[in-house]
Amino acid sequence: MIAALLARDPVVLAPMEDVTDAPFRRACRGVGAAICVTEFVAADQIVVGSKLARRRIALAADDRPTAIQIYGSDPDLLQRAAVIAAAARPTFVDINCGCWIPKIAARGAGAGWLRDPAAMVEMAGRIVAAVEVPVTVKTRIGWGPESDMPIVELARRLEDVGVAAIAIHCRTAQVGHTGPADWSWARRAREAVSIPVIVNGDVKTAADAVRALAETGCAGVMVGRAAIDHPWIFREARALLSPSQAGGAPLVGPTDAERVAMYRELVIGNAAARGERIGVAMTRRHVRVLGELAAAIRPQLFGASTLVDTLAVLDAREIPMRHIATHA
Numbered sequence: 127m128i129a130a131l132l133a134r135d136p137v138v139l140a141p142m143e144d145v146t147d148a149p150f151r152r153a154c155r156g157v158g159a160a161i162c163v164t165e166f167v168a169a170d171q172i173v174v175g176s177k178l179a180r181r182r183i184a185l186a187a188d189d190r191p192t193a194i195q196i197y198g199s200d201p202d203l204l205q206r207a208a209v210i211a212a213a214a215r216p217t218f219v220d221i222n223c224g225c226w227i228p229k230i231a232a233r234g235a236g237a238g239w240l241r242d243p244a245a246m247v248e249m250a251g252r253i254v255a256a257v258e259v260p261v262t263v264k265t266r267i268g269w270g271p272e273s274d275m276p277i278v279e280l281a282r283r284l285e286d287v288g289v290a291a292i293a294i295h296c297r298t299a300q301v302g303h304t305g306p307a308d309w310s311w312a313r314r315a316r317e318a319v320s321i322p323v324i325v326n327g328d329v330k331t332a333a334d335a336v337r338a339l340a341e342t343g344c345a346g347v348m349v350g351r352a353a354i355d356h357p358w359i360f361r362e363a364r365a366l367l368s369p370s371q372a373g374g375a376p377l378v379g380p381t382d383a384e385r386v387a388m389y390r391e392l393v394i395g396n397a398a399a400r401g402e403r404i405g406v407a408m409t410r411r412h413v414r415v416l417g418e419l420a421a422a423i424r425p426q427l428f429g430a431s432t433l434v435d436t437l438a439v440l441d442a443r444e445i446p447m448r449h450i451a452t453h454a
């Protein structure tokens with residue numbers, strides 16, 4: 127099932143905490159994303175039914191295909207959390223075995239599982255057996271600094287216990303997000319298994335996404351940070367991947383009107399989902415969706431603390447645009 131989804135839509139929105147919530151997933155789908163993954167959700171919070179966890183695992187009827195990502199260090203809690211998450215009817219449940227943040231990895235959650243691959247495999251197998259939906263794992267090539275990364279053997283063993291697909295962030299946990307991602311490990315893992323492998327890390331443009339698929343032969347490619355500033359990467363990758371574009375027709379970027387509409391959609395969605403104050407503030411993370419316009423209206427935009435004021439700044443954008451034209 128995941129293979130079929132990826133065959134149609136190979137470019138996946140990566141899970142990102144405080145980013146890939148329902149409003150952002152909707153915005154990305156509006157510009158070509160299909161498969162999305164929620165922010166990670168702590169297993170213990172799912173089990174106690176915290177407000178945060180309930181919000182993160184709630185999926186609207188049109189929020190499909192979306193995976194719910196869970197994380198934790200305790201297999202029992204993870205299993206119980208997976209059952210609760212599966213009841214929200216995600217397309218699949220993803221287990222985070224790649225988060226490098228010390229307070230998470232040091233207590234055995236996220237990338238901490240890479241320190242004990244056998245335990246990771248056993249935990250994943252338990253979850254596969256406990257839920258009806260497919261289970262996937264997102265991990266890294268290794269803990270670091272191994273010279274021969276454990277990911278290839280790990281991928282084989284995860285396939286053996288029924289994991290439906292693996293997303294590989296092609297860095298070690300030790301390097302976090304720094305240094306180049308080594309996609310060759312995703313290729314090697316892909317060659318070792320028959321389940322879909324999704325390559326992740328350092329995909330900055332649509333052309334990178336196409337190159338990552340071509341260089342690795344992976345079924346999918348996952349885009350994280352690049353989508354925060356430029357959700358149109360999904361539309362652009364679709365254009366590059368579609369046969370009618372095979373001749374390499376130049377891609378036209380978003381217009382200013384589309385950029386403003388994107389910010390508008392995000393701020394309205396975030397205010398509705400999180401409340402006005404937090405929603406307005408968190409949308410500023412996406413200021414670069416405004417492209418060149420961002421530099422001109424950033425002071426007013428960041429000074430606006432209500433939704434009405436934010437929308438007024440967006441509506442008044444012609445003034446700074448004229449300003450740019452005059453001083454070009």
Ligand SMILES: Cc1cc2nc3c(=O)[nH]c(=O)nc-3n(C[C@H](O)[C@H](O)[C@H](O)COP(=O)(O)O)c2cc1C
Nearest residue numbers: 140141142143165166222295327328329349350351
């Ligand atoms: C702000 C932020 C939040 C993230 N949160 C998560 C998360 O909740 N779960 C996860 O598996 N990875 C998380 N990641 C890692 C991304 O999914 C991805 O693996 C990483 O950013 C590398 O891909 P990129 O180079 O395309 O950004 C996060 C990354 C960023 C930048």
